[in-house]
Amino acid sequence: TKEKFLEAFRMVDEKFQVIFPHLFKGGKAKLLLINENDLLESGVDIIAQPPGKKLQSISLLSGGEKALTAVSLIFAMFLIKPSPFCILDEVDAPLDDVNVGRYNDIIREMTGKTQFVVITHNKNTMETADVLYGVTMQEAGVSQLVSVEMH
Amino acid sequence: TKEKFLEAFRMVDEKFQVIFPHLFKGGKAKLLLINENDLLESGVDIIAQPPGKKLQSISLLSGGEKALTAVSLIFAMFLIKPSPFCILDEVDAPLDDVNVGRYNDIIREMTGKTQFVVITHNKNTMETADVLYGVTMQEAGVSQLVSVEMH
Amino acid sequence: MRLKRLEIIGFKSFLEKTIVSFDKDVTAIVGPNGCGKSNIVDAICWVMGEQSAKHLRGKSMEDVIFAGSEVRAQLSMASVELTFSTEGYQTPFQYADQSEISVCRRLYRTGESEYFINRIPVRLKDITDLFLGTGVGRKAYSVIEQGKVHQIVTAKPEQRRYYIEEVA
Amino acid sequence: MRLKRLEIIGFKSFLEKTIVSFDKDVTAIVGPNGCGKSNIVDAICWVMGEQSAKHLRGKSMEDVIFAGSEVRAQLSMASVELTFSTEGYQTPFQYADQSEISVCRRLYRTGESEYFINRIPVRLKDITDLFLGTGVGRKAYSVIEQGKVHQIVTAKPEQRRYYIEEVA
Ligand SMILES: Nc1ncnc2c1ncn2[C@@H]1O[C@H](COP(=O)(O)OP(=O)(O)OP(=O)(O)O)[C@@H](O)[C@H]1O
Numbered sequence: 001t002k003e004k005f006l007e008a009f010r011m012v013d014e015k016f017q018v019i020f021p022h023l024f025k026g027g028k029a030k031l032l033l034i035n036e037n038d039l040l041e042s043g044v045d046i047i048a049q050p051p052g053k054k055l056q057s058i059s060l061l062s063g064g065e066k067a068l069t070a071v072s073l074i075f076a077m078f079l080i081k082p083s084p085f086c087i088l089d090e091v092d093a094p095l096d097d098v099n100v101g102r103y104n105d106i107i108r109e110m111t112g113k114t115q116f117v118v119i120t121h122n123k124n125t126m127e128t129a130d131v132l133y134g135v136t137m138q139e140a141g142v143s144q145l146v147s148v149e150m151h
Numbered sequence: 152t153k154e155k156f157l158e159a160f161r162m163v164d165e166k167f168q169v170i171f172p173h174l175f176k177g178g179k180a181k182l183l184l185i186n187e188n189d190l191l192e193s194g195v196d197i198i199a200q201p202p203g204k205k206l207q208s209i210s211l212l213s214g215g216e217k218a219l220t221a222v223s224l225i226f227a228m229f230l231i232k233p234s235p236f237c238i239l240d241e242v243d244a245p246l247d248d249v250n251v252g253r254y255n256d257i258i259r260e261m262t263g264k265t266q267f268v269v270i271t272h273n274k275n276t277m278e279t280a281d282v283l284y285g286v287t288m289q290e291a292g293v294s295q296l297v298s299v300e301m302h
Numbered sequence: 303m304r305l306k307r308l309e310i311i312g313f314k315s316f317l318e319k320t321i322v323s324f325d326k327d328v329t330a331i332v333g334p335n336g337c338g339k340s341n342i343v344d345a346i347c348w349v350m351g352e353q354s355a356k357h358l359r360g361k362s363m364e365d366v367i368f369a370g371s372e373v374r375a376q377l378s379m380a381s382v383e384l385t386f387s388t389e390g391y392q393t394p395f396q397y398a399d400q401s402e403i404s405v406c407r408r409l410y411r412t413g414e415s416e417y418f419i420n421r422i423p424v425r426l427k428d429i430t431d432l433f434l435g436t437g438v439g440r441k442a443y444s445v446i447e448q449g450k451v452h453q454i455v456t457a458k459p460e461q462r463r464y465y466i467e468e469v470a
Numbered sequence: 471m472r473l474k475r476l477e478i479i480g481f482k483s484f485l486e487k488t489i490v491s492f493d494k495d496v497t498a499i500v501g502p503n504g505c506g507k508s509n510i511v512d513a514i515c516w517v518m519g520e521q522s523a524k525h526l527r528g529k530s531m532e533d534v535i536f537a538g539s540e541v542r543a544q545l546s547m548a549s550v551e552l553t554f555s556t557e558g559y560q561t562p563f564q565y566a567d568q569s570e571i572s573v574c575r576r577l578y579r580t581g582e583s584e585y586f587i588n589r590i591p592v593r594l595k596d597i598t599d600l601f602l603g604t605g606v607g608r609k610a611y612s613v614i615e616q617g618k619v620h621q622i623v624t625a626k627p628e629q630r631r632y633y634i635e636e637v638a
């Protein structure tokens with residue numbers, strides 16, 4: 001319904017405007033309705049400005065900046081309507097070391113209501129997890145799980 | 152023209168069938184014409200089977216396997232029609248440590264005719280390069296180049 | 303509701319029975335390329351009711367059954383069971399008196415499917431209803447598959463609307 | 471032909487004149503997210519004649535001119551010059567007696583464009599012809615942009631045909 005969509009839109013936008021500068025250590029972002037008069041069909045645009053930079057189309061953002069912007073939006077939705085768990089498959093792949101740290105910090109901040117499963121090749125992400133499971137193919141084509149306790 | 156396309160197809164396929172098992176340390180792959188009777192329009196399919204695994208649709212391959220399969224195809228084309236240079240922007244992002252090593256090995260093998268520029272966040276890739284340039288934004292929004300000699 | 307345990311047999315590259323325990327806040331799954339990590343993610347999506355083979359990287363749903371290797375024969379059934387502990391406010395009331403809810407999905411190469419909640423045969427709809435009720439539902443943002451993060455930002459505005467609709 | 475040097479002024483995030491020397495076999499470009507590495511790749515595509523703003527992640531071609539920052543004003547021109555040394559068999563014969571070929575492209579915010587080969591004004595077509603002759607040309611596979619590798623494998627068969635046609 002129109003009202004429900006507008007309310008969800010406003011709530012997610014509100015959280016997004018807080019999480020983005022939190023993840024980017026500055027800057028600002030918001031959501032925009034392409035057509036405010038057509039709440040049943042209007043598309044949703046993202047405006048994002050990393051700290052100190054000029055506001056431009058998000059298409060010009062770098063690979064890592066796009067990934068963090070998407071994480072900000074996804075976690076904004078989580079804060080409005082939490083899910084018991086969240087599975088993130090190699091979301092940290094395009095991030096540099098500093099941003100991997102911030103990504104793992106925000107995951108840790110969100111663990112109150114949500115359980116996280118992260119798939120990763122990144123050593124820093126592995127270090128912040130509570131437990132590691134290794135998947136191997138000792139025999140070609142056959143997966144096996146190995147527990148790799150971190151702490 | 153039809154003949155030119157078929158000849159290019161066969162030459163790239165021949166190289167692809169050699170490079171794929173070289174990069175994957177086994178397995179096999181080849182190119183397939185979807186419609187051999189329509190050389191002007193026929194699409195090109197990729198058949199790829201990592202070592203020890205069953206042959207299945209390439210859509211089922213993992214992120215890293217897809218990246219290496221694409222690299223095999225790209226370098227097969229390079230061997231048929233070399234370009235003076237090749238620019239690879241974070242192609243190693245989905246690769247594990249072993250595969251990053253193989254990726255950098257094959258780049259080194261191809262440097263006879265081709266100069267490579269790799270963009271990377273990966274420490275192993277940085278170590279195999281002949282020279283590193285660092286790009287920074289000391290001032291927000293303004294890029295600067297710093298030379299970081301490795302050797 | 304909290305994830306407790308995932309049991310996989312015959313699903314994609316998991317030939318043998320594999321149990322993944324999810325009792326911690328942050329669980330990391332690691333390993334070399336192609337060894338099965340994303341297949342675990344697919345198993346979770348599948349047992350929650352994913353009906354599109356394409357979303358599981360396959361051409362047909364039969365692709366999720368262990369297809370064999372160069373030396374192993376294929377299997378004729380895939381089975382995935384996801385178990386939750388019923389702590390927390392999101393437990394549907396009809397299960398609130400039980401300490402666990404387990405959801406199981408099976409697919410046979412014959413094309414037959416089976417679905418179970420706490421070992422009782424149900425329909426697929428009962429599984430998706432259960433998840434909708436618990437707040438996992440069809441949430442497009444509970445599972446961020448490999449490569450999907452980039453799409454959220456580069457998607458057309460109409461596609462992004464769909465995410466907001468999931469929250470509404 | 472071998473890459474020698476790239477000179478960027480006012481292109482995307484490169485406010486000040488920046489010179490990148492490419493005299494080694496394997497050059498790595500590194501740095502934090504968003505600092506300008508892929509913009510260097512865009513500069514190379516642009517000076518070679520890229521006409522689609524979308525392929526450079528922009529909405530219009532004007533997006534490649536330095537847009538300013540929170541404290542800096544925008545510039546009114548972007549200029550990129552790519553210099554090659556003429557060793558090797560792929561040098562077009564009309565330049566074979568010169569030790570270098572430099573290709574320069576400029577765009578003004580007014581919309582005006584300028585193109586130069588060895589400082590002589592030329593048309594865009596002369597630049598693309600030069601590159602076609604040297605074997606760099608429109609080769610879809612000389613530049614693998616961030617995120618493109620995955621697309622090659624997941625592309626429709628008709629799109630993959632295009633790559634083979636580039637080789638033919
Ligand atoms: N039905 C099946 N039977 C057997 N093997 C399968 C089946 N479906 C997929 N596979 C295999 O699973 C492998 C992919 O596994 P997966 O995507 O989980 O890898 P991954 O660990 O995520 O790797 P990466 O780090 O590269 O993303 C492929 O090699 C594929 O051949």
Ligand SMILES: Nc1ncnc2c1ncn2[C@@H]1O[C@H](COP(=O)(O)OP(=O)(O)OP(=O)(O)O)[C@@H](O)[C@H]1O
Nearest residue numbers: 062063064482503504505506507508509535536537
């Ligand atoms: N015309 C312009 N003027 C000023 N800045 C621009 C312009 N166009 C793009 N940018 C900025 O350039 C940045 C992106 O740079 P780039 O894509 O090169 O990053 P990167 O180093 O490749 O990062 P990553 O490692 O995340 O891929 C964006 O923050 C964008 O705002």
Ligand SMILES: [Mg+2]
Nearest residue numbers: 213214340448
């Ligand atoms: Mg994976």
Ligand SMILES: [Mg+2]
Nearest residue numbers: 062063508616
């Ligand atoms: Mg980049």
